[in-house]
Amino acid sequence: MADTLKPPTEVPQTSDDPTQLVVRRGPLAAALSHQLVWPVVALVVLLAVNVAADPGFLAIRIQDGHLFGNLVDILRNSAPVLVVAIGMTLVIATRGIDLSVGAVAAIAGAIACTTLVDSASQGAAATAIIACTYALAVCVLLGLWNGFLVSVVGIQPIIATLVLMVAGRGLAMLVTDGQITTVNNDFFSGMASGFVLTLPIAFVLAVGVYALTALITRRTALGMLIEAVGINPEASRLAGVRSRTIIWTVYVFAGLCAGVAGLVIAANTNSVNANSLGLWIELDAILAVVIGGTSLAGGRFSLTGTLVGAIFIATLARTIASIGIPPEANYLFKAIVVVVVCLLQSPQARGALRAHLAPARSPKGGARA
Amino acid sequence: MTQTEAPVLPDATTATSAGRPADAPVPVVEMRDISITFGAVKALSEVSVRLYPGEVHALMGENGAGKSTLIKALTGVYSIDGGTVLVGGEQRSFGSPAAAQDAGISTVYQEVNLVPNLTVAENMMLGREPRIAGAINTFAMNRRAAAVLQRLGIDVDPRSVLGSHPIAVQQLVAIARAVDVDARVLILDEPTSSLDSDEVAKLFDVMRHLREKGVAIVFVSHFLDQVYEISDRMTILRNGRLVEERMVADTSQLELVQLMIGRDLEVLERLDRDAAAAAEEPAEPAVPVLTAVGLGRKGTLEATDLELFPGEVIGIAGLLGSGRTELARLLFGADTADRGSLEVGSATGRRSGRPGRRRLRSPRHAIDRKVAFSSEDRKGEGVIGDLTVADNMLLALQASRGWLRPIPQAVRTQLVDQYIKALDIRPADPHALMRNLSGGNQQKVLLARWLITEPELLILDEPTRGIDIGAKTQIQALVADLAAQGMSVVFISAELEEVLRLSDRLVVMRDRRKIAERPNDGVSVSDVLEIIAGPQATTTEKEETRG
Numbered sequence: 001m002a003d004t005l006k007p008p009t010e011v012p013q014t015s016d017d018p019t020q021l022v023v024r025r026g027p028l029a030a031a032l033s034h035q036l037v038w039p040v041v042a043l044v045v046l047l048a049v050n051v052a053a054d055p056g057f058l059a060i061r062i063q064d065g066h067l068f069g070n071l072v073d074i075l076r077n078s079a080p081v082l083v084v085a086i087g088m089t090l091v092i093a094t095r096g097i098d099l100s101v102g103a104v105a106a107i108a109g110a111i112a113c114t115t116l117v118d119s120a121s122q123g124a125a126a127t128a129i130i131a132c133t134y135a136l137a138v139c140v141l142l143g144l145w146n147g148f149l150v151s152v153v154g155i156q157p158i159i160a161t162l163v164l165m166v167a168g169r170g171l172a173m174l175v176t177d178g179q180i181t182t183v184n185n186d187f188f189s190g191m192a193s194g195f196v197l198t199l200p201i202a203f204v205l206a207v208g209v210y211a212l213t214a215l216i217t218r219r220t221a222l223g224m225l226i227e228a229v230g231i232n233p234e235a236s237r238l239a240g241v242r243s244r245t246i247i248w249t250v251y252v253f254a255g256l257c258a259g260v261a262g263l264v265i266a267a268n269t270n271s272v273n274a275n276s277l278g279l280w281i282e283l284d285a286i287l288a289v290v291i292g293g294t295s296l297a298g299g300r301f302s303l304t305g306t307l308v309g310a311i312f313i314a315t316l317a318r319t320i321a322s323i324g325i326p327p328e329a330n331y332l333f334k335a336i337v338v339v340v341v342c343l344l345q346s347p348q349a350r351g352a353l354r355a356h357l358a359p360a361r362s363p364k365g366g367a368r369a
Numbered sequence: 370m371t372q373t374e375a376p377v378l379p380d381a382t383t384a385t386s387a388g389r390p391a392d393a394p395v396p397v398v399e400m401r402d403i404s405i406t407f408g409a410v411k412a413l414s415e416v417s418v419r420l421y422p423g424e425v426h427a428l429m430g431e432n433g434a435g436k437s438t439l440i441k442a443l444t445g446v447y448s449i450d451g452g453t454v455l456v457g458g459e460q461r462s463f464g465s466p467a468a469a470q471d472a473g474i475s476t477v478y479q480e481v482n483l484v485p486n487l488t489v490a491e492n493m494m495l496g497r498e499p500r501i502a503g504a505i506n507t508f509a510m511n512r513r514a515a516a517v518l519q520r521l522g523i524d525v526d527p528r529s530v531l532g533s534h535p536i537a538v539q540q541l542v543a544i545a546r547a548v549d550v551d552a553r554v555l556i557l558d559e560p561t562s563s564l565d566s567d568e569v570a571k572l573f574d575v576m577r578h579l580r581e582k583g584v585a586i587v588f589v590s591h592f593l594d595q596v597y598e599i600s601d602r603m604t605i606l607r608n609g610r611l612v613e614e615r616m617v618a619d620t621s622q623l624e625l626v627q628l629m630i631g632r633d634l635e636v637l638e639r640l641d642r643d644a645a646a647a648a649e650e651p652a653e654p655a656v657p658v659l660t661a662v663g664l665g666r667k668g669t670l671e672a673t674d675l676e677l678f679p680g681e682v683i684g685i686a687g688l689l690g691s692g693r694t695e696l697a698r699l700l701f702g703a704d705t706a707d708r709g710s711l712e713v714g715s716a717t718g719r720r721s722g723r724p725g726r727r728r729l730r731s732p733r734h735a736i737d738r739k740v741a742f743s744s745e746d747r748k749g750e751g752v753i754g755d756l757t758v759a760d761n762m763l764l765a766l767q768a769s770r771g772w773l774r775p776i777p778q779a780v781r782t783q784l785v786d787q788y789i790k791a792l793d794i795r796p797a798d799p800h801a802l803m804r805n806l807s808g809g810n811q812q813k814v815l816l817a818r819w820l821i822t823e824p825e826l827l828i829l830d831e832p833t834r835g836i837d838i839g840a841k842t843q844i845q846a847l848v849a850d851l852a853a854q855g856m857s858v859v860f861i862s863a864e865l866e867e868v869l870r871l872s873d874r875l876v877v878m879r880d881r882r883k884i885a886e887r888p889n890d891g892v893s894v895s896d897v898l899e900i901i902a903g904p905q906a907t908t909t910e911k912e913e914t915r916g
């Protein structure tokens with residue numbers, strides 16, 4: 001039927017070919033347009049700054065079969081933000097945002113620590129596992145709550161999760177009775193300070209979350225469906241995508257991720273302070289996602305970008321400390337760097353820059369009258 | 370057809386891009402050797418076009434020929450890679466659409482780009498609101514908007530929210546906005562693609578009026594009759610290249626099509642007959658695939674009965690706002706009915722729910738019963754712009770398989786290639802981003818999305834909107850072919866000829882209800898118009914044929 005429309009009748013001059021002319025692009029241009037380029041460049045520049053300030057910055061030494069050094073610290077410190085940012089990436093891909101992750105992290109830490117303290121055998125590994133499971137289960141419930149508000153009730157994500165952002169710290173305070181709870185459990189603190197295969201457990205854990213998420217979203221159709229919902233929710237609904245379930249699920253996942261991050265942070269200090277655990281981590285996570293090239297407008301997401309973004313954020317924190325930025329200028333410096341990186345990410349800004357740098361294009365075809 | 374309206378211009382005889390007499394008017398816009406490249410695709414190469422004051426200039430070409438790109442090159446949406454733009458004899462290069470508008474170029478783009486959350490009046494006056502001491506004068510704004518709307522014969526409350534209207538009305542509002550600006554150049558990219566003949570007539574009145582005032586008008590349409598009715602001059606593009614500039618009066622439709630497609634029209638006519646023959650095949654009565662009893666929804670559709678049998682094509686005719694789209698949406702569960710019952714799909718899947726209260730809960734529910742629905746609102750309800758052509762095509766199938774069962778790569782490639790070929794989608798690149806396709810090609814991808822699900826019931830709302838003349842017959846033939854193989858089709862189009870050509874049975878709607886239903890045994894367009902206009906006739910007496 002359809003092909004009958006294409007008889008090989010002769011065509012005058014121009015193309016018979018249905019596709020357009022193809023213009024070759026150099027490999028450099030292709031590489032430069034890859035979305036990971038700018039975050040990686042930014043990261044490298046940041047590392048270079050550090051090396052300039054301290055030539056031994058990159059040095060890594062092996063001690064007791066573990067790696068030590070600034071880079072290793074950066075990787076370890078990036079773990080909580082990375083885990084939170086992975087969950088945030090999927091939420092943002094659906095056009096949402098989750099402001100409650102910091103509060104959820106605090107609740108997770110609070111529950112795990114109080115469970116440990118209240119337990120008869122505080123030091124046992126089994127107790128730690130039970131405590132963590134318990135904490136994560138609560139985080140799933142909190143994620144269900146967020147997802148319910150967004151996907152069923154239809155409240156805007158920023159408002160819906162603001163509820164838990166505010167109320168969550170109050171909940172964490174209730175759990176800890178407003179006390180700073182200190183724990184003593186080797187298995188638990190191992191999550192932050194331990195090593196596996198010479199690397200910090202915290203980082204390995206975070207990369208595990210990253211790899212698993214990448215596997216699930218990209219080896220199944222989930223990633224594509226999440227993107228479809230984020231790009232055009234109504235068109236997706238009409239195509240039969242269960243957008244409500246998908247949106248609900250990503251909030252649950254974000255809650256779970258926040259819980260894992262909360263546990264790692266609590267393990268790092270062997271204590272929980274409901275007021276400060278995971279404070280502002282939602283902002284760092286959002287920054288990591290944006291720096292990684294996922295647009296806040298939803299749609300296409302890059303987990304690898306988020307990975308780079310989270311490491312960038314951790315490197316930035318270390319840089320601020322190591323090049324001696326006065327503490328009062330901390331936030332300002334961070335803001336400036338982030339703005340620059342985001343500008344580099346923006347196609348408009350890059351286009352304007354290119355137009356500014358390149359010599360004005362000479363109008364061609366002037367010969368024809 | 371006869372070329373009734375083409376006015377005789379001073380130089381109508383010196384047809385093509387050859388020289389013009391010395392006393393000829395100067396073009397208000399001249400684009401010379403424009404080239405634009407997107408990544409690896411050369412969308413335009415050295416295209417020139419001249420717009421004269423007091424002329425309607427048609428841009429002609431197949432889907433993906435570069436019409437919209439040329440327009441966007443002029444109005445500063447895209448930056449130009451080569452060539453020059455002269456406006457009023459001066460070389461210009463607009464940095465943004467706003468700059469072009471300030472220079473007197475008013476544009477209605479192919480895809481409506483207004484703000485759905487604002488009111489009709491706010492959209493029309495956006496950026497030039499009447500003010501009192503800095504504050505927006507809402508009263509004056511609404512009054513002004515109402516006046517413009519009335520001139521175009523658009524019956525819409527200026528205070529209503531734009532997004533609450535169907536896409537055709539939104540398009541009319543965009544047009545109203547554009548014609549209200551005091552412009553030297555008015556650009557209309559497929560403004561009539563979803564309009565009824567009445568609205569088209571009113572739009573043409575306004576265009577003629579503006580033409581007399583000396584405005585240069587660019588008109589893009591795949592309806593040749595409309596082009597011949599309103600335009601004076603045309604520029605024909607093919608595959609991003611200039612074919613020729615012609616006076617409309619000197620070019621027959623046959624010749625035009627040949628110039629556009631680069632092959633003979635004969636083929637099209639033959640297919641046309643094929644389609645008609647296929648559609649006339651009598652459908653054998655069997656178990657209906659769709660039974661709607663008293664189906665309706667408050668404020669959108671009054672209780673409607675409808676029955677559809679396997680292999681049958683039902684055409685829904687009716688004017689804008691008659692409820693044709695609303696009916697389609699209820700049949701698919703895109704909106705939920707609040708009265709009546711609806712049973713769809715194969716006999717096995719549909720015996721659920723309490724008798725007399727069977728309805729669809731959601732599109733997904735309908736898709737599971739092998740129903741498909743292609744919306745008239747391509748941009749808002751169809752296209753997933755940032756995903757690839759392949760993902761867009763496979764979305765519905767993937768959604769119904771569930772996320773855990775991704776379509777195997779081999780099957781993906783095979784399906785996508787098959788449909789790209791069958792529907793002649795250009796560029797034939799499964800990895801191209803959907804938003805970079807031309808409007809007509811996007812429409813084809815959406816059609817493929819539903820055909821891939823192999824539905825038993827296919828609901829098509831304006832499926833040929835924005836599709837070029839070659840592809841349109843091709844799609845019509847495809848629909849007829851599918852029906853012959855047993856698929857049932859609900860076919861909706863503002864173009865009555867098309868509805869009549871394809872359907873076995875005709876449903877006529879008015880004022881949000883079904884007013885007539887009759888077999889399509891030689892019903893003519895004027896018959897349908899009479900039913901629509903006439904007293905509420907539910908009986909189907911054959912009217913005397915007109916001379």
Ligand SMILES: Nc1ncnc2c1ncn2[C@@H]1O[C@H](COP(=O)(O)OP(=O)(O)OP(=O)(O)O)[C@@H](O)[C@H]1O
Nearest residue numbers: 407412432433434435436437438805806807808809
């Ligand atoms: N932003 C873009 N990026 C890449 N390719 C593009 C872009 N915009 C347009 N194209 C390509 O340029 C070609 C011309 O597209 P254009 O939209 O101008 O066609 P058109 O003549 O308006 O067709 P239609 O009748 O379907 O609207 C198409 O092949 C399209 O895929």
Ligand SMILES: [Mg+2]
Nearest residue numbers: 437479807808
């Ligand atoms: Mg177009």
